[in-house]
Amino acid sequence: MQNFLIALTIARRELRGAVSSFRVFLACLALGVAAMAGVGSVSSAMMAGVERDAREILGGDIEIRYTHREAAPEQVDWFRQSGTVAETVEMRAMARKTDADRRTLVELKAVSDVYPLFGSLDLEKGDDIQTELALRDGIFGAVVDAALATRLELVPGDTLKIGEATFEVRDVIVKEPDRSVSFASFGPRVMIPAASLPETGLVQRGSMIRFHYLIGLKQGLVGADWIEQANEKFPDAGWRLRGVDRAAPGFDRFINRVTQFLTLVGLTALLVGGVGIANAVRAFLDRRMATIATLKCLGATTGTVFTAYFVQILAVATVGIGAGLAIGALAPLIAGTLISGMLPFEVPGGLYWKPLLTAGAFGYLTTIAFSLWPLGRAGGVRAAQLFRALIVPPSGRPAGKYIIASAVSALILAGLAVVATDDPKLAGGFIAGAVGVLLLFGGGAQLIVRGARMVPTPKRPDLRLAVANLHRPGAPTASVILSLGLGLTVLVAIALIEANLSRQLKEQIPEIAPSYFFIDIQPHQVEGFIETVESVPGITKMERTPLVRGRIVKIAGVPASERKVDPDVQWTINGDRGLTYAATPPPGTDLVEGDWWPEDYSGPPLLSFDAEIARGYGIGIGDTITLNVLGREITATVHNLRNIEWQSLGMNFVFVFAPGTLEAAPHSIISTVYADSPDGEEAVQRAVTDRFANVSAIRVKDALDNAGRIMDAVGIAIRITASVTLLAGVLVLAGAVISGHQRRIYDAVVLKVLGATRRKVLAAYILEYGLLGLATSLVAALIGTIIGYVVITQLMRGDFAFDAPSVVLTAAFSTMITITLGLIGTWSALSQKAAPLLRNE
Numbered sequence: 001m002q003n004f005l006i007a008l009t010i011a012r013r014e015l016r017g018a019v020s021s022f023r024v025f026l027a028c029l030a031l032g033v034a035a036m037a038g039v040g041s042v043s044s045a046m047m048a049g050v051e052r053d054a055r056e057i058l059g060g061d062i063e064i065r066y067t068h069r070e071a072a073p074e075q076v077d078w079f080r081q082s083g084t085v086a087e088t089v090e091m092r093a094m095a096r097k098t099d100a101d102r103r104t105l106v107e108l109k110a111v112s113d114v115y116p117l118f119g120s121l122d123l124e125k126g127d128d129i130q131t132e133l134a135l136r137d138g139i140f141g142a143v144v145d146a147a148l149a150t151r152l153e154l155v156p157g158d159t160l161k162i163g164e165a166t167f168e169v170r171d172v173i174v175k176e177p178d179r180s181v182s183f184a185s186f187g188p189r190v191m192i193p194a195a196s197l198p199e200t201g202l203v204q205r206g207s208m209i210r211f212h213y214l215i216g217l218k219q220g221l222v223g224a225d226w227i228e229q230a231n232e233k234f235p236d237a238g239w240r241l242r243g244v245d246r247a248a249p250g251f252d253r254f255i256n257r258v259t260q261f262l263t264l265v266g267l268t269a270l271l272v273g274g275v276g277i278a279n280a281v282r283a284f285l286d287r288r289m290a291t292i293a294t295l296k297c298l299g300a301t302t303g304t305v306f307t308a309y310f311v312q313i314l315a316v317a318t319v320g321i322g323a324g325l326a327i328g329a330l331a332p333l334i335a336g337t338l339i340s341g342m343l344p345f346e347v348p349g350g351l352y353w354k355p356l357l358t359a360g361a362f363g364y365l366t367t368i369a370f371s372l373w374p375l376g377r378a379g380g381v382r383a384a385q386l387f388r389a390l391i392v393p394p395s396g397r398p399a400g401k402y403i404i405a406s407a408v409s410a411l412i413l414a415g416l417a418v419v420a421t422d423d424p425k426l427a428g429g430f431i432a433g434a435v436g437v438l439l440l441f442g443g444g445a446q447l448i449v450r451g452a453r454m455v456p457t458p459k460r461p462d463l464r465l466a467v468a469n470l471h472r473p474g475a476p477t478a479s480v481i482l483s484l485g486l487g488l489t490v491l492v493a494i495a496l497i498e499a500n501l502s503r504q505l506k507e508q509i510p511e512i513a514p515s516y517f518f519i520d521i522q523p524h525q526v527e528g529f530i531e532t533v534e535s536v537p538g539i540t541k542m543e544r545t546p547l548v549r550g551r552i553v554k555i556a557g558v559p560a561s562e563r564k565v566d567p568d569v570q571w572t573i574n575g576d577r578g579l580t581y582a583a584t585p586p587p588g589t590d591l592v593e594g595d596w597w598p599e600d601y602s603g604p605p606l607l608s609f610d611a612e613i614a615r616g617y618g619i620g621i622g623d624t625i626t627l628n629v630l631g632r633e634i635t636a637t638v639h640n641l642r643n644i645e646w647q648s649l650g651m652n653f654v655f656v657f658a659p660g661t662l663e664a665a666p667h668s669i670i671s672t673v674y675a676d677s678p679d680g681e682e683a684v685q686r687a688v689t690d691r692f693a694n695v696s697a698i699r700v701k702d703a704l705d706n707a708g709r710i711m712d713a714v715g716i717a718i719r720i721t722a723s724v725t726l727l728a729g730v731l732v733l734a735g736a737v738i739s740g741h742q743r744r745i746y747d748a749v750v751l752k753v754l755g756a757t758r759r760k761v762l763a764a765y766i767l768e769y770g771l772l773g774l775a776t777s778l779v780a781a782l783i784g785t786i787i788g789y790v791v792i793t794q795l796m797r798g799d800f801a802f803d804a805p806s807v808v809l810t811a812a813f814s815t816m817i818t819i820t821l822g823l824i825g826t827w828s829a830l831s832q833k834a835a836p837l838l839r840n841e
Helices: 002-052 054-058 073-082 129-133 146-151 194-200 223-233 249-287 289-297 302-338 353-379 383-388 400-421 424-454 461-471 477-512 523-534 611-617 678-691 700-739 741-753 758-795 804-830 834-840
Strands: 062-067 083-097 103-111 140-145 159-162 165-175 189-193 209-217 240-243 516-521 539-555 577-581 591-593 606-610 624-629 632-642 655-657 668-675 696-699
Touching (some): 002 302, 002 353, 062 223, 073 083, 073 223, 083 696, 103 194, 103 678, 103 696, 129 140, 129 165, 129 189, 140 194, 159 189, 165 189, 165 194, 223 240, 249 289, 249 353, 249 424, 249 477, 249 700, 289 302, 302 353, 353 400, 400 424, 424 461, 424 758, 461 758, 477 804, 516 523, 516 678, 523 539, 539 632, 577 624, 606 611, 678 696, 696 700, 758 804
Parallel strands (some): 103 189, 577 655, 606 632
Antiparallel strands (some): 062 209, 062 240, 083 103, 083 159, 140 189, 159 165, 516 668, 516 696, 539 577, 539 668, 606 655
């Protein structure tokens, strides 16, 4: 206890001037902790916002959804016995201004007279939605999204043609309470009264329509209990039920995934910063060698010295962690201000203790794991060796107990990462990847140091000095390559992935992409549709196929909700899927296992299935899949497996049934049409939608543009998050330069005494940092290329091509950063006069 109190006294006295020695330490720690705390706090705030506004987001206490069909009368009666019921119908349709020829695809929503049950639908003029939709002078009203008003140049009072009906535009939608949180849309919203829907002629057998019933439950009824009773009462209903606990399931999954990814990015920044922490602690202890040696000579034990400096480091770490937590705590308030208009709910501010405590724990564990090694090495050296260390800093390994303590800290850090991400597989992969990359960079750094030793001595003095500085004792080569290289590796990998994806899009899509998808063609309209399309000049190709919507309910006899499937194919279970049937293999079919059924097949339901998704399900030929089609469950046997080329943008179906199963089900026809010019595209769209008011046209170019914007946004987001890791690396580089500042001054003085001019000293430093940046770039380019290759060829199943410009630009960026920071950190050494320093010596 007495030694502990002595250590605390020493720590307290030395702390007065110690904080200034840990500027980089503080910056690295604050950056990583702020990233983790901010990501966790924003995620928690969004989930809290969803939970708080769940009834408004869902539209009721319960939402029941049917595809293609309405609820049976007895079901609707039971809904109304449970509470207030609002009905909405959603579909895609074509809309055009009646006095103009321009038309566009819209997301149409027909609402009943009690809509909305919860929340409010805000309009620009502030009037009530039911008032604006009411019948006036024989015409129903419509309210539209601002994007549609801009696109078609609509103002209140204009008339809009949808299907076979005409509507008067009454107002512009500002906020729609129950619009799903979605990152992709086929068109702007148009809202009309449910009473007007029959006049449009859009509700036809097999059309792609969704009927929603929103229930505000009576007092005393519990949502979960009601859902259980509903499923027991109507076991074959074929509906989709949601309660307020699943108000935004897709958004929940998205936020969880993004949070996991960004948490790992923050942890990466902390790990990179950990190198800076180790460097800062080592440099700090090197400057305290005289003090440590004196304490040892005065009888201080190794434990006392270790405790004194360990307490100092924890105290300084607390300042950095506190700063990071403060920034992270403010993140929900900042995020709420930035994205307030992008979500159907408000992001609440406040303190979210769980992510803050988690980030703080990561900060302390990182500090401990990376500081124990240099602390143990310095504290375990004998007094005589410490005095010699004033000239040559101690090297080698610390005592075994410090190595074990460092390893235990690292294991606890890894365990916390697994718990914090809620995905053991993802966290385990990250940990394995982090260890692997650290080993690769460590090995690469050692090879570069050894290579610098083996290089024949250059004749130029400045180049000779630059090469020697890469491998001399205490050189920052390894730490710079390790820290800065991690961020550069991510940038190289991202650049190569984006370059390959762009190349594939440019090479494939212009040749194979259709001009339009036409949907909701009724079977009796097929002949007229073909006639209309073929009458338009410039049409080069047309394909069509029947379409039925269905939902997977069982896989190999196991309920889909209980089946463990690969996360990459989870999307196939989450919603309705398009189904079709064919007697012969569709054009371009690539069978990888099994054969096609006979053209005149008549027997039990058979299924042609995507091979990649089958692997994700863990099934093969002979296994069964049960789908709910319009309330009826159909169990089909997988007869063959196909390889689907999704990038073809053609009519690719995961499920293709054999004849005899789906023909009797209500269905529509979809068609792809290929045109050889923009004029042909516009002409065929106009001709088809003029003749068939119920048919909607989806322009493929618009969909590709939307996909491109999403990819660009994702790319920017990834580059921004990767820059956090790069920033941590830059801080570590700055720390390495600062820690060697005193040595640079001595080097400059010695060189000047030997006759070197300021220009020659500057040239030597530029060459040294240029070589260091180039070496870092080489290692980062190699590892980043390997990562990019694996992602493109293994995860995305594409062809990889090395993009030299991307790598060269990254290498140049790295070299410039290293040279710039190196010169900034050593600029004062260039102007140092020799005489004062030599007199001090």
